[in-house]
Amino acid sequence: MRRNKQKEREHLFDRPQNVKKFLRLLYAICAALVLADLVYLRHVTHTWETLFGFYAVYGFVACAILVLAAKEMRKILMRREDYYDLDD
Amino acid sequence: MIWTTELQPFVPFYVGALLIVLTRGYVRLAVLLLVPVLGGLQLLGVEPGTYWELRFLDYTLTPYRVDRLSLLFGYLFHIAAFLGVLFSLHVRDARQHVAALLYAGSALGAVFAGDLITLFVFWELLAITSVFLIWARGTERAWRAGMRYLVIQVLSGVLLLSGVLIRYHDTGDLGFEYLGLDGLAAWLIFIAFGIKCAFPLLHNWLTDAYPEATPTGAVFLSSFTTKLAVYALARAFPGTELLIYIGAVMTCFPIFYAVIENDLRRVLAYSMINQIGFMVTGIGIGTALAINGAVAHAFNEVIFKGLLFMSMGAVLHMTGRINGSDLGGLYKTMPITTGLCIVGACSISAFPLFSGFVSKSLIMVAALEQGYDWVWLALLFASAGVFHHAGIKIPFFAFFAHDAGIRVKEPPLNMLLAMAIAAVLCVFIGSYPWLLYDLLPFVVTKSPYDATHVIAQLQLLFFSALAFAWLKLSGLYPPELRSVNLDAEWMYRWLGPRAVRAFVGVVGPIDTGLRQAVRRRLRAVADVLWRYHGPHGVLARTWPTGSMVLWVAVLLGMYLVLYYL
Numbered sequence: 068m069r070r071n072k073q074k075e076r077e078h079l080f081d082r083p084q085n086v087k088k089f090l091r092l093l094y095a096i097c098a099a100l101v102l103a104d105l106v107y108l109r110h111v112t113h114t115w116e117t118l119f120g121f122y123a124v125y126g127f128v129a130c131a132i133l134v135l136a137a138k139e140m141r142k143i144l145m146r147r148e149d150y151y152d153l154d155d
Numbered sequence: 156m157i158w159t160t161e162l163q164p165f166v167p168f169y170v171g172a173l174l175i176v177l178t179r180g181y182v183r184l185a186v187l188l189l190v191p192v193l194g195g196l197q198l199l200g201v202e203p204g205t206y207w208e209l210r211f212l213d214y215t216l217t218p219y220r221v222d223r224l225s226l227l228f229g230y231l232f233h234i235a236a237f238l239g240v241l242f243s244l245h246v247r248d249a250r251q252h253v254a255a256l257l258y259a260g261s262a263l264g265a266v267f268a269g270d271l272i273t274l275f276v277f278w279e280l281l282a283i284t285s286v287f288l289i290w291a292r293g294t295e296r297a298w299r300a301g302m303r304y305l306v307i308q309v310l311s312g313v314l315l316l317s318g319v320l321i322r323y324h325d326t327g328d329l330g331f332e333y334l335g336l337d338g339l340a341a342w343l344i345f346i347a348f349g350i351k352c353a354f355p356l357l358h359n360w361l362t363d364a365y366p367e368a369t370p371t372g373a374v375f376l377s378s379f380t381t382k383l384a385v386y387a388l389a390r391a392f393p394g395t396e397l398l399i400y401i402g403a404v405m406t407c408f409p410i411f412y413a414v415i416e417n418d419l420r421r422v423l424a425y426s427m428i429n430q431i432g433f434m435v436t437g438i439g440i441g442t443a444l445a446i447n448g449a450v451a452h453a454f455n456e457v458i459f460k461g462l463l464f465m466s467m468g469a470v471l472h473m474t475g476r477i478n479g480s481d482l483g484g485l486y487k488t489m490p491i492t493t494g495l496c497i498v499g500a501c502s503i504s505a506f507p508l509f510s511g512f513v514s515k516s517l518i519m520v521a522a523l524e525q526g527y528d529w530v531w532l533a534l535l536f537a538s539a540g541v542f543h544h545a546g547i548k549i550p551f552f553a554f555f556a557h558d559a560g561i562r563v564k565e566p567p568l569n570m571l572l573a574m575a576i577a578a579v580l581c582v583f584i585g586s587y588p589w590l591l592y593d594l595l596p597f598v599v600t601k602s603p604y605d606a607t608h609v610i611a612q613l614q615l616l617f618f619s620a621l622a623f624a625w626l627k628l629s630g631l632y633p634p635e636l637r638s639v640n641l642d643a644e645w646m647y648r649w650l651g652p653r654a655v656r657a658f659v660g661v662v663g664p665i666d667t668g669l670r671q672a673v674r675r676r677l678r679a680v681a682d683v684l685w686r687y688h689g690p691h692g693v694l695a696r697t698w699p700t701g702s703m704v705l706w707v708a709v710l711l712g713m714y715l716v717l718y719y720l
Contacts, residue, residue: 131622140640141638148637
């Protein structure tokens with residue numbers, strides 16, 4: 068089961084440049100999606116939606132808040148793995 | 156002929172469970188696979204209508220009632236049962252197969268129940284049969300988690316029965332139809348449904364028990380109980396405004412827990428509450444579009460959440476580990492499982508062309524159309540969040556992230572096949588939703604695929620991914636840690652036992668003292684009684700019969716004298 072370094076072939080994300088390529092692709096898609104807002108005619112129903120890049124900003128901010136808030140929650144909520152086992 | 160439309164859908168599953176006990180080897184495998192296939196084919200020939208009514212004591216029961224809503228869930232539960240059976244085909248433990256078939260059968264029995272008594276019976280059977288899928292894990296933790304699960308599930312049934320009996324007393328009506336949130340009976344039934352539906356604060360049985368089930372058991376568990384509760388709510392409480400807010404809370408709070416949870420199946424359990432939240436919101440909005448969205452999302456969720464539970468079950472089965480902190484780098488030796496897991500992740504995240512998109516967007520549009528702006532924003536937040544914790548976190552920490560050095564093969568063929576079928580269904584429904592739309596309770600007219608929706612959704616998702624990349628690269632992302640996170644269950648797993656112990660500590664001595672005092676008094680009284688009435692007591696001596704006769708004669712004489720006076 069353990070890794071055999073000599074024998075094993077190299078995998079996709081073993082090379083740092085592949086990870087970089089992957090990230091660049093992500094950045095490019097994000098940029099294209101925001102720019103797309105300028106190109107096509109949008110059929111929106113709500114005023115918030117008309118703001119430029121509303122969904123993009125909302126998605127980014129929502130996730131950042133989610134993760135950072137969850138990280139803070141750990142300070143209050145996190146206990147040892149066997150926390151309940153002592154009582155059960 | 157028995158093989159007619161009169162045959163209730165749960166019967167083949169119960170008979171199948173019996174046959175499992177009687178058969179061995181390949182025959183048993185054939186029985187397992189044939190039950191959901193033949194049952195499903197038979198159901199395809201069933202038209203809406205009432206098929207069976209009977210009188211039991213004073214009640215008129217309708218154990219088999221078919222309409223569009225129950226048919227849709229009937230089809231869904233057959234698909235789920237087939238996927239689950241195929242996924243668990245390698246399991247040698249017959250108890251698990253029996254429990255799984257009985258569990259799926261009970262879910263079908265409840266879906267086609269036309270009255271509340273029948274619903275109650277299957278509601279409880281669902282609890283009792285499913286707990287064996289948890290206990291089959293064979294660990295002390297699983298045993299205790301299963302016990303807690305069973306207590307809470309049975310409590311839900313007891314509340315349901317109380318509500319039903321009060322309702323019968325008040326109205327004389329036992330029909331499982333629209334109830335509406337009015338009066339004590341309806342509230343009891345509502346809370347009973349709410350427990351099974353994992354309403355906030357009533358939700359911990361799900362996150363507690365499902366991750367402790369066997370790798371295959373969790374797949375079954377994720378398919379039936381909560382979706383049956385969604386069905387029950389859609390039938391009895393559509394358009395109840397309270398559900399909109401309950402649903403919105405359900406979509407938002409679990410995702411915080413999912414981000415910091417280490418056990419990846421528990422992450423899925425939290426994300427399940429999040430997905431059910433969308434359905435509950437849809438039922439609360441109650442318009443044709445919203446109900447369609449809720450029901451369609453339940454349909455899709457069973458398949459994509461099943462797929463995700465299958466992929467994590469496969470990981471657990473092959474590696475024996477399930478914590479994000481212990482996994483990573485599995486894409487190198489499990490590329491097919493990785494790919495199938497990513498399909499599930501795309502579906503739950505509602506990527507265009509995947510199944511989640513075609514159902515969730517119905518609910519989002521309905522929320523916006525009815526003017527629930529803030530609810531819509533909450534749902535949007537949850538949509539970004541679900542991509543984050545289920546769409547990215549699950550595949551990332553299991554298959555990519557840091558290389559944990561685990562080199563295991565792909566799971567057995569039956570597992571791969573079950574995952575592949577689920578993945579095909581996810582993509583098929585996502586790309587061509589009309590087959591599903593035609594089954595929905597109301598007519599769907601608009602395609603979810605217009606440029607505005609697609610691009611908006613893609614923006615939301617890709618920028619969520621961007622946020623993940625940024626947080627990960629900058630080191631702000633919280634690491635996976637072996638830990639327990641406090642949730643509402645703290646009340647009954649920590650506070651409850653301590654409160655009881657403290658209570659016993661204070662009241663115990665008082666109680667003992669009181670008992671002793673009372674016992675002393677009683678003993679004193681007994682001593683007095685003994686002295687006078689005991690074998691040697693003055694008043695207990697036996698008297699000759701003659702004296703008795705004498706006294707009777709005296710009494711009669713006195714009576715005579717009094718009479719003459």
